[in-house]
Amino acid sequence: xxxxxxxxxxxxxxxxxxxxxxxxxxxxxxxxxxxxxxxxxxxxxxxxxxxxxxxxxxxxxxxxxxxxxxxxxxxxxxxxxxxxxxxxxxxxxxxxxxxxxxxxxxxxxxxxxxxxxxxxxxxxxxxxxxxxxxxxxxxxxxxxxxxxxxxxxxxxxxxxxxxxxxxxxxxxxxxxxxxxxxxxxxxxxxxxxxxxxxxxxxxxxxxxxxxxxxxxxxxxxxxx
Amino acid sequence: xxxxxxxxxxxxxxxxxxxxxxxxxxxxxxxxxxxxxxxxxxxxxxxxxxxxxxxxxxxxxxxxxxxxxxxxxxxxxxxxxxxxxxxxxxxxxxxxxxxxxxxxxxxxxxxxxxxxxxxxxxxxxxxxxxxxxxxxxxxxxxxxxxxxxxxxxxxxxxxxxxxxxxxxxxxxxxxxxxxxxxxxxxxxxxxxxxxxxxxxxxxxxxxxxxxxxxxxxxxxxxxxxxxxxxxxxxxxxxxxxxxxxxxxxxxxxxxxxxxxxxxxxxxxxxxxxxxxxxxxxxxxxxxxxxx
Numbered sequence: 367x368x369x370x371x372x373x374x375x376x377x378x379x380x381x382x383x384x385x386x387x388x389x390x391x392x393x394x395x396x397x398x399x400x401x402x403x404x405x406x407x408x409x410x411x412x413x414x415x416x417x418x419x420x421x422x423x424x425x426x427x428x429x430x431x432x433x434x435x436x437x438x439x440x441x442x443x444x445x446x447x448x449x450x451x452x453x454x455x456x457x458x459x460x461x462x463x464x465x466x467x468x469x470x471x472x473x474x475x476x477x478x479x480x481x482x483x484x485x486x487x488x489x490x491x492x493x494x495x496x497x498x499x500x501x502x503x504x505x506x507x508x509x510x511x512x513x514x515x516x517x518x519x520x521x522x523x524x525x526x527x528x529x530x531x532x533x534x535x536x537x538x539x540x541x542x543x544x545x546x547x548x549x550x551x552x553x554x555x556x557x558x559x560x561x562x563x564x565x566x567x568x569x570x571x572x573x574x575x576x577x578x579x580x581x582x583x584x585x586x587x588x589x590x
Numbered sequence: 591x592x593x594x595x596x597x598x599x600x601x602x603x604x605x606x607x608x609x610x611x612x613x614x615x616x617x618x619x620x621x622x623x624x625x626x627x628x629x630x631x632x633x634x635x636x637x638x639x640x641x642x643x644x645x646x647x648x649x650x651x652x653x654x655x656x657x658x659x660x661x662x663x664x665x666x667x668x669x670x671x672x673x674x675x676x677x678x679x680x681x682x683x684x685x686x687x688x689x690x691x692x693x694x695x696x697x698x699x700x701x702x703x704x705x706x707x708x709x710x711x712x713x714x715x716x717x718x719x720x721x722x723x724x725x726x727x728x729x730x731x732x733x734x735x736x737x738x739x740x741x742x743x744x745x746x747x748x749x750x751x752x753x754x755x756x757x758x759x760x761x762x763x764x765x766x767x768x769x770x771x772x773x774x775x776x777x778x779x780x781x782x783x784x785x786x787x788x789x790x791x792x793x794x795x796x797x798x799x800x801x802x803x804x805x806x807x808x809x810x811x812x813x814x815x816x817x818x819x820x821x822x823x824x825x826x827x828x829x830x831x832x833x834x835x836x837x838x839x840x841x842x843x844x845x846x847x848x849x850x851x852x853x854x855x856x857x858x859x860x861x862x863x864x865x866x867x868x869x870x871x872x873x874x875x876x877x878x879x880x881x
Contacts, residue, residue, distance in 0.1 A: 383651040385694035388633070388680040392691075423686050498641035526819040527638030527832065527864055530740070543684070543691040554821045579740030580635075581646040581682055581692060 388581075392423050392541040396470060398431075398463050401568040403474030406483035407441060407451040413482065415447040417461040417472065418569070424538030432462045440478055451478040487567045493518075493575065493587035499525040501575055501585040513563040516548070516573065520557040530579040535562065535570035539586045542576050551575070612771040612792065613721040613755035615710045616660030617880055624656040626853065626874025636835070636862035646692075647680040648866070652701060660880075664710035668723075672701025675731060675743035697741035702731040708755075723753040723775075751777040753788070768795040777811075784817030784832050803843045807857075810836040835862035841872070849878050 397420045407413050419429045433443045437457035443449040449459065455478055462471040488508045495501040503522025508515050516535075524531060536545035546569075548560050575584040616622065631649040634642050653674040659667050675698070682692040706725035712718070731744015757771025770793045777786040789812075794805040815832045841855025853876060858869040 383629070383649060383676045383678060383696075385678050385696060386647060386680045387683045387690075387694075388647050389685045390682050390691060391685045393686045423684060498637040498639055498643045525638055526821040528820065530738075531820060541684070541691060551820070577645075579738045580648070580679075582643060 390541060392538055392543070394420070394422055394424050394538055396420060396422050396465070396468070398461060398470035399472045399568065400459070400461055400474045401566055402484075403459065404476060404482055404484045406477045406479040406481065407449065408480060408482040409451050409454060409478055411482055412448060412450045415443065415449055415459060415461070415474070417447070419463055419470065420537050423541065423543070424536065424571075425544045426537070429463050429465070432464075434460045434462070436460065441476060449476075454478050489567065489589045491573065491587040491589045493522070493573060493585055495585040497582065497584045499528055499584050501525065505573060505587060507567065507573075507589055509567045510561065511563070513561065513565045514567055516560040516562060518553075518558050518560075522553075522556060522558075524551060524554045524575070525584075526554050528577050528582075528584065530577055531584060532576050532578040533560070534574045534576060535565070536572045536574045536586075537570055539572045539574060539588075540583060542574060542578075545574060546570065550578075612769065613710070613712075613719040613757045613773075615664055615666040615708050615714075615721060616658050617714070618660045618663045620880040621657065621659040622876065622878055622880060623658075624853070624874050624876040625654070626656070626872055626876075627651070627653045628870055628872035630866060630868055630870035632866040632868030634867045636859070636865050636867050638832075638863055640861055640863055642867055646682060649676070649678040651676040651678075654701070658708075663714045666708045668704075668706040668708060668725075670704040670706075672703070672731070672743070675699060675701035677741045677743055679736070679738075679740065692738075695736040695738075695741055697732060697735045697743060699732045699743045700730050702744035703728045718756060718758050720754065720756045723751075723755065725751040725753065727751070745783070747779055747781040747783050749777055749779040749783070751775050751788070757792075762795060765799075766795050766797060767800060768793070770794075779817070782818035782831070785814040787812045787814070801845045805841050805843070805855075807839045807841070808836070809839070810834075813863075831864075833862070833864040835865045836860045837862075839870075843876065845878070848881055851876050851878065 400417045402416045417431055419427050421427045433447050435441045435443045435457055440453050440455040440457040441449050441451055459474045459476055460471055486509050490506050493503045501524050504519040506517045531551040533548045533551055534542050534545035571589055572586050574586040577584055629651040633647040634644050637643050652672050654672040656670050661667055678696045679694050681690045681694040684691050704725055704727050706723050708721050708723040711720045711722055727749040729744050729746050729748055733742040733744055733746035735741040753773050753775035755771055755773040759769040762768045772791050775788040790809040792807045794803055796803045811834050813832045813834050817831045837857055837859040839855055839857030843851055843853040845851040854873045856869050856871045
């Protein structure tokens with residue numbers, strides 16, 4: 367009897383101690399976007415346009431892009447995205463990707479003028495909780511050196527009760543699978559900032575807060 | 591730095607399921623031994639505001655030894671030793687690609703051992719016995735393991751708890767013996783953990799000529815919330831503190847022979863803060879050497 371009961375207890379422990387699967391619903395609409403469009407291109411200057419294709423889970427994929435100009439007499443562009451300003455005026459640069467089922471595209475309106483102008487981009491947003499933990503605040507993402515700076519506004523508040531709260535830049539608001547981990551949250555109220563090197567202003571679409579140890583999403587903000 | 595999660599807070603509630611409560615010390619040279627397993631698997635937890643939020647499915651499986659021995663009629667030594675504890679987390683799998691985003695992990699080790707002495711403040715046979723217990727929580731488990739540092743079988747801190755128990759036994763009709771007891775305790779914790787006030791109630795009744803006992807227990811932790819939080823420590827891996835709960839459990843024990851028996855039970859929480867939100871189960875065998 368003793369051995370049987372001991373065996374019974376052990377079997378229950380072994381039988382219930384397996385590692386299973388938790389399913390994460392992370393599907394997004396694929397997206398193609400130009401990441402470095404200038405406002406003005408100097409006459410006779412050349413400029414290399416870049417674009418990013420994000421697949422249905424928000425992960426960047428290298429795909430064959432097709433570049434075109436609405437008016438090739440103003441700006442011509444080759445298959446590698448290399449553009450040349452040929453005459454004064456305004457035109458639209460288009461990038462396309464055909465995955466066999468859908469065609470994705472993005473356009474940038476560019477003027478040809480006296481000098482090339484790339485206006486520093488500033489993107490903003492608001493962090494909102496998607497959990498029962500307190501998380502709120504506005505933010506601004508701006509270019510700084512070869513990276514970006516994330517400024518969190520004074521109205522920011524985050525719960526101090528969570529274990530291991532981390533902040534990320536991501537292209538999927540529900541997953542940190544391919545996200546850029548900025549670091550552990552150490553400020554829980556008020557204004558503060560993060561400097562993020564080697565990152566483009568248009569590389570990410572979301573600021574995401576996760577409880578890293580337990581894979582709990584706490585909240586996120588769209589980067590507009 | 592301290593590390594605690596809602597996993598470990600639940601250990602107390604489960605531990606209480608394994609430990610025989612009450613103010614009754616063992617008679618001199620008599621004892622009680624129990625080997626039991628308990629387990630809990632949860633995919634949601636109570637937040638700091640007492641609401642339910644999801645988390646990666648986490649499991650704790652424990653095989654423990656519990657023993658009491660009467661050094662005198664009023665002084666009893668107690669040990670609770672989780673001989674084997676397994677902590678698991680599930681794989682996180684993309685619903686879109688079926689790829690594993692975050693692999694699950696497991697940690698197997700011994701848990702934290704509790705050593706205690708219970709002293710009868712009243713003479714044996716008192717109508718309302720009262721006892722005092724000093725419990726030392728030895729951090730023999732492991733903490734902060736796994737790639738994410740979230741696997742643990744102990745809290746990593748040495749705690750000391752003083753507990754006062756009082757109770758009484760009675761008869762329910764002609765055939766049923768019953769008892770009730772209550773306790774209050776203060777748990778002093780180290781390594782920046784918050785101190786705790788603990789209390790509980792237990793009601794039990796013996797049926798079938800005392801061969802089958804059924805016990806209902808209520809246990810609670812109220813945190814003093816005077817320990818560290820994620821805001822007051824620079825440790826990036828700090829886990830939550832200030833956890834609280836009010837839990838209930840029901841356990842049955844059946845004497846197969848005069849001394850040997852089997853037991854089974856379950857427990858869950860009425861309310862909680864930063865603890866697992868799922869029922870826990872236990873089965874075990876015991877030898878009641880006081881008979």
